[in-house]
Amino acid sequence: MRLYPTLLxxxxxxxxxxxxxxxxxxxxxxxxxxxxxxPIYQDVVIDGEIYPIGTDxxxxxxxxxxxxxxxxxxxxxxxxxxxxxxxxxxxxxxxYPHSTCVMVEANDTSYYSRHGDMLYDLCLKNNDLNxxxxxxxxxxxxxxxxLNQKEHFDIVIAFLVVHLMHEKLxxxxxxxxSLLTLGDNLILEVANDVGIVxxxxxxxxxxxxxxxxxxxxxxxxxxxxxxxxxxxWFKQDRSSLSRSELHPExxxxxxxxxxxx
Numbered sequence: 001m002r003l004y005p006t007l008l009x010x011x012x013x014x015x016x017x018x019x020x021x022x023x024x025x026x027x028x029x030x031x032x033x034x035x036x037x038x039p040i041y042q043d044v045v046i047d048g049e050i051y052p053i054g055t056d057x058x059x060x061x062x063x064x065x066x067x068x069x070x071x072x073x074x075x076x077x078x079x080x081x082x083x084x085x086x087x088x089x090x091x092x093x094x095x096y097p098h099s100t101c102v103m104v105e106a107n108d109t110s111y112y113s114r115h116g117d118m119l120y121d122l123c124l125k126n127n128d129l130n131x132x133x134x135x136x137x138x139x140x141x142x143x144x145x146x147l148n149q150k151e152h153f154d155i156v157i158a159f160l161v162v163h164l165m166h167e168k169l170x171x172x173x174x175x176x177x178s179l180l181t182l183g184d185n186l187i188l189e190v191a192n193d194v195g196i197v198x199x200x201x202x203x204x205x206x207x208x209x210x211x212x213x214x215x216x217x218x219x220x221x222x223x224x225x226x227x228x229x230x231x232x233w234f235k236q237d238r239s240s241l242s243r244s245e246l247h248p249e250x251x252x253x254x255x256x257x258x259x260x261x
Contacts, residue, residue, distance in 0.1 A: 028125050029053075035121060041112050045090040046125045058087045060217040061159065064231050065187055068155065069096060076154040079147075079183060080104065081139065082161030084112070086119050086132075093129045100131050102153070102246055104254070106138040110164055123258040133246050134258035141171065143254060144178035150247045156183035160219075160229060163195030172198050176205070186234040191219065193227045206232045 028046045033053075043054040065088075069076075075098040080089045083103035093101045107116040116136050123134050137143065156179050162172050172195075179186050190199040206213060214231040250256070 032118075032121060032125065036114060036118050039112070040085065040118070041110070041115070042085040042087040044085055044122065045087055045094075046122065047128065048094055050091075054085070054087070055221060056219055057217065057221055061189070061229065061231065062088060062091055064214045064217065065157070068185060068187065068233060069099075072096070072099075072154065075099065078102065079151075079153040079156045081156065081158045081179070082109065082164070083119060083134075084110075084115050086122055086126075086134075088157060088159070089132060090122070090126055090129070093126075093131045097131065100133070100245065102133045102135065104135045104137060104139050106136055109138050110161075120257060130259075132258070133251065133256060135251070135254040136257045137254045139254075140165065141174055141178065144175060144182065146253060147250065148178060148181055150250045151182070153183040155185045155187065157187045159187075159189040159231075160191055160194075162188070163190070163198040169197050169201060173201065176202070180234060180236070184235065184237060187214070187231060188234070189229045189231045191227060191229050199230070202232055203230075206234070209234055211235075 029044065029051050032044060032046070039055050041054055041056055043058045044051045069092060076096070078089065078092055078099055078101045080086070080101060080103045083089055083105045086103050086105075089101035089103045092099055103119060105115050105119045107114055109115055119134060120136065123132065126132070158179055162175050162179075165175055166172055176186075176188070179188075188202055190202045192199065205211065212233040212235070214233050216228050216230045219225065219227040219229050246256075251261075
């Protein structure tokens with residue numbers, strides 16, 4: 001049988017189409033996005049790769065806190081309150097292998113409803129890291145009291161989260177007081193367009209406690225957005241209290257889900 005050129009081209013195209021699904025294997029990012037379609041707050045870290053798919057800028061904020069991380073020439077612990085997709089903890093855990101990062105997040109803690117589920121999936125996709133913990137809990141003031149009885153961290157980071165935990169300034173100040181005693185170094189981020197009274201209070205607190213203003217960064221990748229975040233550093237030396245491992249009772253009481261036990 002003689003095949004004409006046009007027919008040969010057609011058959012080749014059909015063969016190519018039949019092979020297309022096998023030419024590109026599904027990546028870990030594909031798997032993640034298929035589970036969680038729609039806007040994602042932070043850039044996603046998977047196996048050391050950073051995928052810049054978040055709505056908010058993360059790298060400039062990480063650059064502001066790196067000088068504080070670099071101060072430690074020993075193992076240190078991090079408590080990441082409102083960790084979202086865990087961008088900062090995953091970066092710290094990989095860049096500083098002797099660190100221990102404890103992330104706290106849950107569903108329905110912010111405008112993005114599935115942070116808790118996302119973070120658990122990302123923990124599984126970064127399972128080569130042996131220095132991360134995930135507490136799947138919507139933390140409140142009573143949980144912070146419990147944490148202060150059981151734990152102490154070298155660094156506490158709370159980026160744009162305190163104003164989401166309670167709408168009243170009086171309660172927000174209690175939360176900040178607990179965070180100040182929970183770690184040697186508290187890094188707080190506030191915004192210029194949300195929690196305005198809360199932002200003003202943190203600026204006042206920085207002045208009254210001798211804190212350090214780290215800088216201001218653009219929050220959103222959307223060029224039209226005028227939202228910015230300001231980062232403040234509160235330091236007090238209580239390092240003798242810090243632990244490199246999370247207390248088992250803390251893991252159980254605050255619904256620890258990773259590492260899987």
